[in-house]
Amino acid sequence: MTSKPLVLAVLKWGATFGVLAGLLIGAYGVHQAMQAELAGEVEKVKSPRRLKEGILDIGADNAERLGLADERPRALDWLPRLVLYGRVTENPQAAAEVRAPLAGTWRAAGTALGQKVKKGDTLGWLEARVGPEQRLDLGNKRSEARIRVLGGEEEVKLQQARVDSLKTVAAQAIIARGELDAALIQLAQAKNQLALARAAVELWDRALKDIDSGQVHADSPWKLPLISPVEGEVSEVAAHSGTALEAGAPIFKVVDFGRILVRLDIPPALLAKGRPTEVELLGPSSAPATLQGVLRPAHKDKLPPMLKVKLLGPAPKLDVPSQYVPYWYEAADNAASDIWRPGLAVQALVKQPGADPAAALSIPQDAVLYHEGRSLVYLELGPGKYQKREVQLLGREGGRWIVRQRQDHAVVGLAPNESVVTRNAQALLSEEFRGEADLD
Numbered sequence: 001m002t003s004k005p006l007v008l009a010v011l012k013w014g015a016t017f018g019v020l021a022g023l024l025i026g027a028y029g030v031h032q033a034m035q036a037e038l039a040g041e042v043e044k045v046k047s048p049r050r051l052k053e054g055i056l057d058i059g060a061d062n063a064e065r066l067g068l069a070d071e072r073p074r075a076l077d078w079l080p081r082l083v084l085y086g087r088v089t090e091n092p093q094a095a096a097e098v099r100a101p102l103a104g105t106w107r108a109a110g111t112a113l114g115q116k117v118k119k120g121d122t123l124g125w126l127e128a129r130v131g132p133e134q135r136l137d138l139g140n141k142r143s144e145a146r147i148r149v150l151g152g153e154e155e156v157k158l159q160q161a162r163v164d165s166l167k168t169v170a171a172q173a174i175i176a177r178g179e180l181d182a183a184l185i186q187l188a189q190a191k192n193q194l195a196l197a198r199a200a201v202e203l204w205d206r207a208l209k210d211i212d213s214g215q216v217h218a219d220s221p222w223k224l225p226l227i228s229p230v231e232g233e234v235s236e237v238a239a240h241s242g243t244a245l246e247a248g249a250p251i252f253k254v255v256d257f258g259r260i261l262v263r264l265d266i267p268p269a270l271l272a273k274g275r276p277t278e279v280e281l282l283g284p285s286s287a288p289a290t291l292q293g294v295l296r297p298a299h300k301d302k303l304p305p306m307l308k309v310k311l312l313g314p315a316p317k318l319d320v321p322s323q324y325v326p327y328w329y330e331a332a333d334n335a336a337s338d339i340w341r342p343g344l345a346v347q348a349l350v351k352q353p354g355a356d357p358a359a360a361l362s363i364p365q366d367a368v369l370y371h372e373g374r375s376l377v378y379l380e381l382g383p384g385k386y387q388k389r390e391v392q393l394l395g396r397e398g399g400r401w402i403v404r405q406r407q408d409h410a411v412v413g414l415a416p417n418e419s420v421v422t423r424n425a426q427a428l429l430s431e432e433f434r435g436e437a438d439l440d
Contacts, residue, residue: 051432054387054388055381055385055386055387056378056385056386056387056388056428056431056432057384057385058384058385058386058428058431059384060383060384061384062384062431063383063384066424066427066428067423067424068380068421068423068424068425068427068428069421069422069423069424070380070419070420070421070422071364071419071420071422072416072417072418072419072420073361073362073363073403073414073416073418073420074361074362074363074400075359075360075361075362075405075416076360076361076362076402077357077358077359077360078357078358078359078360078394078395078402079351079352079355079357079358080351080352080355080358080394081349081350081351081352081395082270082349082350082351082352083347083348083349083350084264084265084266084279084347084348084349084350085264085265085345085346085347085348086262086263086264086265086326086329086345086346086347086348087262087263087343087344087345087346088260088261088262088340088341088342088343088344088346089261089262089263089342089343090235090255090261090342091255091256091259091260091261091330093259094230094232094255094256094257094258094259094261095230095232095235095253095254095255095256096228096229096230096232096253096254096255097250097252097253097254098123098226098228098229098250098251098252098253098254099248099249099250099251100126100226100245100246100247100248100249100251101126101224101226101247102126102128102129102224102247103128103129103245103246103247104126104127104128104129104224104244104245105126105127105129105242105243105244105245106124106125106126106127106239106240106241106242106243106244106245106251107124107125107126107127107241107242108123108124108240108241109122109123109124109125111123111124111234111237111252112234112237113234113235113236113237114233114234114235115233115234116232116233116234117228117231117232117233117234117254118228118231119228119229119230119231120227120228121227121228122225122226122227123226123227123228123251123252124225124226124241124251125223125224125225125226126223126224126226126245127223128223128224129244141200142200142201142205145197145200145201146197146201148193148197148200149194149197149198149201151197152190152193152194152197152198153194155190155193155194156187156190156191156194159183159186159187159190160187162183162186162187163180163183163184163187166179166180166183167180226251226252228252228254229254230254230256231256232254232255232256232257232258233254233255233256233257234252234253234254235253235254235255236250236252236253237251237252238250238251238252238253239251257340257341257342259330259331260307260309260330260331260340261312261328261329261330262281262309262328262329262330262346262348263315263326263327263328263329264279264326264327264329264348265319265322265324265325265326266324266325266326266327267324267325268323268324268325270350270353271325273353273354274353275311275327276311276350276351277310277311278308278309278310278311279308279309279329279348279349279350280306280307280308280309280348280349281306281307281308281309281340281346281347281348282306282346282347282348282349283306283307283339283340283346284339284344284345284346306396306398307331307340308331308332309329309330309331309332309348310329310330310331310332311327311328311329312327312328312329312330313327313328314326314327314328315327315328329348349395358394358404359404359405360394360402360403360404360405361402361403361404361405361414361416362397362400362401362402362403363377363400363401363403363414363420363422364399364400364401364420364422365396365399365400365401366422366423366425367401367420367421367422367425368391368393368401369425369426369429371429374390375390375391375392375393376388376389376390376391376429377389377391377403377414377420377421377425378420378421378425378428378429379414379418379419379420379421380419380420380421386421386428388428388429388432389412389413389414390411390412391403391404391412391413391414392404392412392413
């Protein structure tokens with residue numbers, strides 16, 4: 001009797017374990033099927049392998065969709081450049097000071113430091129300050145004007161009475177018409193003199209009233225507008241609004257930073273072969289003078305433009321520590337004032353005299369890519385087919401890079417008959433990376 005419940009318990013637990021094992025085997029089978037199905041779907045969405053033996057094949061349709069463009073390099077002979085160092089300085093011929101013409105109180109018109117102004121713009125007004133001697137002189141002039149008014153009124157009365165009597169006589173044809181006309185002319189002249197005297201009295205009255213009240217209205221003769229003598233930027237503000245100034249005191253300084261003046265220190269060895277008459281300046285984010293294939297540009301895709309400057313003359317003082325001879329160079333045309341500011345340290349490129357020219361090619365600036373410390377370009381081999389090539393940068397000329405010509409099928413460089421991608425080359429690099437990621 002005791003063995004029967006034990007047998008039933010064994011059978012019950014055995015059936016339970018059998019059901020659980022069946023469920024686990026079924027779940028594992030479903031999981032494997034789902035994994036196989038998912039792997040098939042992933043395989044379907046993978047991009048086709050486009051990079052084969054170093055050639056990127058994206059197809060002609062994709063190349064048109066990406067907006068790629070190409071051109072052949074321009075062959076030229078490139079002379080090596082020497083690097084000169086210098087600094088942008090303030091051009092005295094492009095700066096002007098605004099000073100107080102008279103003693104008085106300065107009232108600014110909202111002009112602030114760094115504000116750009118045009119020639120003729122009103123920078124503010126000067127309320128002239130009048131001393132006791134000037135006030136006494138104004139009082140005397142007002143008294144003289146009042147006396148002239150009284151004399152003018154009497155003269156007008158006399159001339160008017162004469163004209164009235166001559167009109168009565170002339171009507172009776174007793175005198176000639178010419179005598180009456182002469183009297184009318186004298187009456188008009190007397191009235192003009194009286195009007196001028198009254199205007200002078202009004203002027204001196206208003207001037208003395210302004211002086212005594214201490215308030216200068218908009219059209220007061222003691223409120224002198226000060227205007228900008230040149231077009232440029234306010235670089236100094238020497239007096240704030242409401243400041244009492246003496247005659248000749250500086251108020252503003254306006255500088256045209258577009259007129260670039262640079263001091264360059266030139267080695268005596270270079271001067272022995274003649275002073276460089278024209279050099280090219282490199283901006284703060286520009287590339288070094290000689291580039292040997294490794295270039296990491298600034299955060300901008302576009303490098304700042306280079307500036308050509310011409311020789312102006314020698315600077316007055318020799319640089320004693322280096323024994324370099326300083327010279328002034330000036331830009332022929334106005335440049336971007338937000339780049340070439342006074343105090344900016346610059347580098348200048350000068351063609352090395354006596355050097356042998358190197359065979360080089362000129363390509364657009366947008367054709368060069370930078371990756372893993374290398375300067376790269378993409379060559380078009382055929383419709384939709386491209387190849388990546390490293391190039392050696394020699395320098396810049398305008399908006400184009402100068403690269404060394406490829407010699408004897410070397411792995412670095414370009415040949416004149418090869419077509420370089422000049423627009424949206426970065427898209428090809430992205431396509432190459434995407435294919436590599438899919439293969440991984």
